[in-house]
Amino acid sequence: MKSAVETLNPTRVRLTVEVPFEELKDSLDAAYKKINQQVTVKGFRKGKIPARVIDQRFGRGAVLEEAVNDALPKFYTEAVNEAAVNPLGQPDVDITELKDGETLAFTAEVDIRPAIEIPDYSGIEVTVDAVEVSDEDVEKSVEELRERFAxxxxxxxxxxxxxxxxxxxxxxxxxxxxxxxxxxxxxxxxxxxxxxxxxxxxxxxxxxxxxxxxxxxxxxxxxxxxxxxxxxxxxxxxxxxLPELDDDFAQMASEFDTLEELKADSRKRLENMKQYDQATQAQERVLDELLKLAEVPIPEKLLEDEVNTRKHNLVNHQLAQMGIDLAKYLEIQGKTEEEFDAETEEQAVKGIKTQFILDELVNREKLNVNQEELTEHLMRRAASSGMSPDQFAQAVVEGGQVPMLVGEVARGKALAVVVEAAKVTDSNGEVIDLEDDEDEAETVEGAVDGAADDADDADADTDKNADKNEA
CATH class of the missing domain: 3.10.50.40 (Chitinase A; domain 3)
Structure with missing residues (x-):
């Protein structure tokens, strides 16, 4: 088999393939066998009809068509591997020549993952909100707890x-x-x-x-x-x-003996929450800066599929559960359909770019996912889905979605690499070192994981659109 690849644009190629006829032998034999099982010819037992009789009765062309349909996926896959391209979706195949006993030639146009050059991200700088907990914040938190015990x-x-x-x-x-x-x-x-x-x-x-x-x-x-x-x-x-705010209330509503201990714990919890928000803010802004630096061509068909999938999920799942249609949703949001379409496409482009860049980072940094990381990610996914870990794991395995989950974890790790390399400053001008403080590092890791999960909720549709028809 001979094959050649022609780059039509950064996200699409055309493969030209020539196959010697003898390489169709196995598929021809399979075609005759299949037709043998489907037809009846007087004087011959079912499955024992000679090839020449099938040719005479049903035409050699029908056999060739069956054989070519059987063989094309194999030859296409060989051509893709030889060209070392990463196809996205189904190819558009055109048989350019089919000479019985001589040759089969065809072309296959297909979208591919573009080659991406990861920019130097070490110079990324972002500013985030400072972690500040006021006395008023603490009083509000304690008051909310008091309300629950009213x-x-x-x-x-x-x-x-x-x-x-x-x-x-x-x-x-x-x-x-x-x-x-x-x-x-x-x-x-x-x-x-x-x-x-x-x-x-x-x-x-x-x-x-x-x-x-x-x-x-x-x-x-x-x-x-x-x-x-x-x-x-x-x-x-x-x-x-409402109960009185005193030590008795602290003992009733918490594990603490005094109101002051309860307030101190509330302050600590609020600080942790704000640190988590700060870390999430950091990764979102770092990711936005990374996307600005990288040139990422977007395959047109993949973008079209992604936009359609997002709209379908919104209309048929989220809005259907709320009992409203798209027109009512747009009215509530105060948006025109054109504005909605533009926003959906913008979000789809960002999702695809994010996935492509982080996947490339995974490969470049040689990031691997171990069983513990995968299990932790699965537990988080199960919790957000409302399913038990066992139910969620079973659904993932039965749906063949384990590789997708592995990809989600790997992208989270890639994003963490970029965040750790960035300079993050808070609104007070203080540099936030995401690696020095162990507690804060764990908070950042959780925030990055959560952000990667959010991105992957969108990117999972990209994965499906890219892979569901992949040959």
Whole structure:
């Protein structure tokens, strides 16, 4: 077999292949055998029809077509390996010559992973928010904990903001009660804004058995968007009582003996959270700078598939679960379809560029993934999917997605290499050394892993689009 490769552009090649006819022998034998099992000829047992009879009855052309279809993937793969290209998706194949007993010639055009030159990323500099925890932050954190331990007690007075009322609701449109417009025993915290507009004003000042009527535009249900006359009846009023902020509260709400110890722990937890946010911010900004430095040609077909996949997932999964269509989503977002398409394409381009660059870094830095790293990544993925680790692992294995998970971990490690080489300064002008402090290094590692996971959520679609039709 002879083959040659022609570069059409940085992301597409044309392979020209010539195959001596004798190399089709195995495929010809298989074609005759297959046809033998499918047809019946009087005077011959099934499967024992001579080749010459098949040629006479059904035509040599049918046999050749079957043989060529069987052999093409093998010859194409050999040509790809000989040319040392990385194909993406299915090739466009054109048989240019087929002479019985002489030769088979064909061309195959296919998108490829572009050759990428990784730029010198050691000079990347980014600025991130400083880790600062104020006394107000600590007080807010303790107050939120206090809210969780609030008790609710019935009261015999008019309802006020912050109270929890039990209510019955009835909504009418054009004087008719809606089928889905009646609810009983609903508990609502006044001022929370969790129900329809106007409910807070209607129930404030009502005692148990009090009733009020108001109008409101319905935000959902069968009469969504219509003006409705809503009748609300208060059946019970309860007040929330917060525990005193003292040592007794600290002992009840935590493992600590004193309120001061509880506040100190809250400060430490807030610092850790802000360090994690800082590390995430660092990797996002470092990645953005890396993408600016690198020239990455984008295969047109891969980009088209990626955009379509993102739109499909949004419409058929995320929005479908919310019960809205794309038009309603765009209305809520205040975007035109053109703006949405442009943003989706921009995100797709970034996802593809990120994957290509990090994959190249993995190869250049010879980064490997061990079993422990893969297991930790699988556990995180399982937690985010809502599945148990065993269920998630089984789904991954059955779906043949283990290589994709390995790629995700490897890209996370590649991104960590770039982040560690960058100069990161906080908003106070302090240089953040991501390697010196062990606790902070672990925080950064987790943030980078998490960011790589987020990127891979998008890039997984790129992987699928690139590989699902790969020969």
């Amino acid at each position: 008790s609710t007690n019935p009261v015999e007075r008019a309802a006020a903001e912050g109270d929890i009322v039990t209510i019955d609701l009835e909504a009418k449109v054009d004087g008719e009660v809606l089928e889905d417009g009646v609810a009983s025993g609903v508990q609502y915290t006044i001022g929370s804004g969790e129900l329809i507009d106007g409910i807070d004003e209607a129930v404030t000042g009502l005692e148990a058995d009090g009733e009020a009527t108001f109008t409101s535009e319905l935000k959902g249900g069968s009469a969504e968007g219509k003006e409705s006359e809503v009748t609300v009846k208060v059946t019970a009023v309860a007040a929330r009582e």
